[in-house]
Amino acid sequence: MISYDEAVDLVTSHLTSLPPVNVPLAEAGGKILAENIPAEFDLPPADCSAMDGYAFARSGLESSQDLREVGFVPAGSCFSGPVATGEAVRIMTGAPLPPGCDTVVPMEEVVVKDGLIQVPTPPPRGSNVRYRGEEIKTGATVLAAGSQLYSGSIGLLAAAGRDHVSVYPAPRVAILSTGDELVELGEKPDSGKIVNSNAHMLAARLREEGFLPELLGIARDNRQDLESRLRRGLACDLLITSGGISVGDHDYVQEILTQLGFEKIFWKVAIKPGKPILFGRIGTLPVFGLPGNPAASAATYELLVRPALRILAGYQDPLAPRLRVRLLEAVKGGGQRQQFIWGQLVIDNGELCLLPSQIRSSGQNRSLHGAQALLPVAIGSPDLAAGSHAEVILLRLPPGPLLQSAPC
Numbered sequence: 001m002i003s004y005d006e007a008v009d010l011v012t013s014h015l016t017s018l019p020p021v022n023v024p025l026a027e028a029g030g031k032i033l034a035e036n037i038p039a040e041f042d043l044p045p046a047d048c049s050a051m052d053g054y055a056f057a058r059s060g061l062e063s064s065q066d067l068r069e070v071g072f073v074p075a076g077s078c079f080s081g082p083v084a085t086g087e088a089v090r091i092m093t094g095a096p097l098p099p100g101c102d103t104v105v106p107m108e109e110v111v112v113k114d115g116l117i118q119v120p121t122p123p124p125r126g127s128n129v130r131y132r133g134e135e136i137k138t139g140a141t142v143l144a145a146g147s148q149l150y151s152g153s154i155g156l157l158a159a160a161g162r163d164h165v166s167v168y169p170a171p172r173v174a175i176l177s178t179g180d181e182l183v184e185l186g187e188k189p190d191s192g193k194i195v196n197s198n199a200h201m202l203a204a205r206l207r208e209e210g211f212l213p214e215l216l217g218i219a220r221d222n223r224q225d226l227e228s229r230l231r232r233g234l235a236c237d238l239l240i241t242s243g244g245i246s247v248g249d250h251d252y253v254q255e256i257l258t259q260l261g262f263e264k265i266f267w268k269v270a271i272k273p274g275k276p277i278l279f280g281r282i283g284t285l286p287v288f289g290l291p292g293n294p295a296a297s298a299a300t301y302e303l304l305v306r307p308a309l310r311i312l313a314g315y316q317d318p319l320a321p322r323l324r325v326r327l328l329e330a331v332k333g334g335g336q337r338q339q340f341i342w343g344q345l346v347i348d349n350g351e352l353c354l355l356p357s358q359i360r361s362s363g364q365n366r367s368l369h370g371a372q373a374l375l376p377v378a379i380g381s382p383d384l385a386a387g388s389h390a391e392v393i394l395l396r397l398p399p400g401p402l403l404q405s406a407p408c
């Protein structure tokens with residue numbers, strides 16, 4: 001059986017990003033930029049005032065000399081007339097500096113008396129001026145390909161006048177649940193049935209990351225239903241199935257995928273939870289068969305599907321970041337497979353710590369609620385003592401201040 005690291009290498013080496021698309025800037029937030037953006041003009045476009053105040057020529061001005069107001073320039077206008085030494089133009093933030101002026105004194109630092117502007121302490125030459133091109137010069141790179149577009153990046157691109165940009169699209173992800181025991185959300189689960197929770201958990205996680213889930217419903221444990229529903233997922237960018245990939249009597253997923261042209265890359269990884277995970281391709285479509293148990297589905301999503309989706313979405317760093325934390329409670333050592341334990345991040349004595357979930361059953365959803373990290377425990381590792389340090393895989397930042405709440 002391959003190790004987790006080998007599985008990650010196989011996933012990442014078999015995938016490339018989706019073809020870029022040109023989108024309006026308003027739709028580019030959260031995406032990865034697929035082109036270098038050169039500046040088409042200087043920012044700011046001219047030397048301009050950084051304050052509401054008075055623009056004047058500092059050179060030649062005696063200390064505390066009075067200035068005579070000769071004009072007014074609001075933001076968005078220009079004052080073209082010459083401004084001589086000893087004269088000033090009332091200027092608003094962002095307005096271009098009138099010709100001859102090199103300094104702005106803020107409104108709050110002058111006294112206007114008898115039509116004259118008294119400047120008790122004239123600021124040094126160049127004060128309160130934003131210079132043309134000081135933020136970005138024409139031709140310089142505003143943002144490089146591979147940048148993630150946060151709100152600040154969108155503001156920067158808008159300021160640089162880009163109304164469309166080339167980005168990697170959000171992958172569309174088909175999710176097929178399988179199992180005769182499942183009922184849809186909203187139906188009453190009686191006589192041995194359970195609600196199809198995996199599809200909703202996975203869809204919510206995909207949306208959290210800006211990916212686009214498409215639910216294919218529940219395929220019953222028979223070949224016809226599996227095949228017709230799987231076919232509907234073939235037009236997406238990635239296909240996830242949940243359940244039906246173990247060695248149970250009704251585990252037909254792999255067989256039907258193979259009929260549809262599936263090329264298996266691996267099946268079974270030495271991890272706990274999630275051992276039966278299946279990965280391969282139908283043509284260029286990546287396909288993941290996740291185990292049905294909720295914590296196994298969720299863990300294999302984080303450990304293997306998420307990196308795959310990040311590659312499709314153009315991320316240059318597909319793996320989740322790792323953080324060093326102190327363990328607040330002891331964790332039992334590794335067995336035959338690498339374990340991944342859900343945990344909550346908390347600050348204790350000013351240090352980032354992990355409160356490991358005590359729930360180890362992969363059949364439970366409870367350990368997933370409130371988890372912000374996964375703690376990998378190596379095969380054969382000794383027990384990890386409370387107070388010792390370990391690296392965790394960061395899944396998300398904790399909400400609000402890092403205060404300890406109910407354990408997950």
Ligand code: AMP
Nearest residue numbers: 177179196197198199243244291292293
């Ligand atoms: P399987 O991998 O198909 O053998 O499923 C293992 C167990 O996972 C099943 O007995 C169910 O308890 C659970 N399970 C399977 N699919 C789902 C699902 N979509 N939502 C919640 N639990 C599931």
Ligand code: MG
Nearest residue numbers: 178179243244
């Ligand atoms: Mg099943």
